[in-house]
Amino acid sequence: MAKEKKELIVGVNGDLSDNFTTPQKAVLGLQNTLAMCGVILVPILCGLDVSVTLFCAGIGTIIYQFIDKKMVPAFLGGSFAIIAGVSAVVGEMGIPYAQGGILGMAVFYLLFALLLKILGKDRVARVFPPIIVGPIIMVLGLSLASVGVQEAEANWPIAIITFLIAVGVNNFSKGLTRVMTIIIALVGGYLISIPFGLVDFTALKEAAWVGVPSFTLPKFSWRAIALIAPCAIVPCLEHIGDVMAVGTVVGKDFTHEPGLDRSVFACGVSTIISGCLGGPSLTIHSENTGVLA
Incomplete structure (x- = not known):
């Protein structure tokens, strides 16, 4: 007897896996992977290493899923909120000092997670309502519109x-x-x-089959930390909005379980690993949330 198909309604039916065959799931997974490729834009704009960023995004996502008990279907990528601060430090002091500032952001993440734990779900909803968090995410996206226009100017x-x-x-x-x-x-x-x-395979032919990312160790400067660490305020608020958005798409309340505090804490731990290796601060990749919807 054939399985009854679930109606495809965002936010009502979270588990729609029965609606798709295995090949279809593979194609949708590929689409999600292609959306993840947008993570390379952050290191390009900041002056960080692209291969290190990709590695850190992958490791960071695994750590995030482990801490979050594999409940939130999210991918971690570099935060666009750090572009101004990190690019300034990289240009003046170099990548290692930018890593020190990113580790400062990670500490802010952990403190913010503690604050969310103390406040509790209901107070968080009152302090950070969607009407405040939503526009912050919109501003981040709109601020990158000029980058899209510059890329489009090529053709x-x-x-x-x-x-x-x-x-x-x-x-x-x-x-x-x-x-x-x-x-x-x-x-x-x-x-x-x-x-x-416009399609050129030269770079692909010349690329090595196996390569190791150019990891670097962090160095610390109060100036670098002062320039980068405050950038964590926006990603923290963005993270709340992204968790709520993912929950709305799949029809589950992730602010209750695993909880916003646990999710932000997981993001902070992932950012510590990323900062130690030479990657950016990590947050939920909004592009993949859009593809998920």
Whole structure:
């Protein structure tokens, strides 16, 4: 007897795994992986090492899932809130001192987690309501719009066509096709780029099959810490919004279990590991939350 399909309603049915076959799940997993690739933008803008950032994002996510008891379906990536502070320190003092500042952010995460634990769920909801947390996430996203425009300037026709593919699929398709908007737009834009000679495999051919990221050890300067550590305020508030958003998508209250304090604590521990290796401060990657929806 065939299983009854669950209605695809965001925030109502959290477990929709029965709606998809194994190949479909693999494709959706690939789409999530492609969305994760956006994490390279933070080190590029900050002057950090891209390979180290990717490694730290992976290790950080594993640590986060372990501490959070694998309850919150989230991926950790570099926080865009650190770009100004970290890029200034990297340019003036170098990456090791920026790592010291990032470790200062991690300490702030841990203290903020303790504050959330003391306040409790109900007080947190009153102190940080969605009407406050939501605009903070919006401002972070909108602040990066100029970066998208600069990247699009390389070839406006391809950029516009790719954008229109994404908008068209998202608005005029249904079911699994609509869920796969990102991957369809990426593939479409890539295929269109080939005839224009925009696809170059030279870097891929010259790349080593196996490589070790260029890890560095942190150094400490009060000036670097003062420039970077306060940047933790925005990611902490953003983290609350992201946890609430993920919970809304899957129809579960993650502010209760595992709890915001545990989630922020997990993010702080992950950031400590990242800062020690040369990566950025870590937070829930909002792009993957969007793909999840």
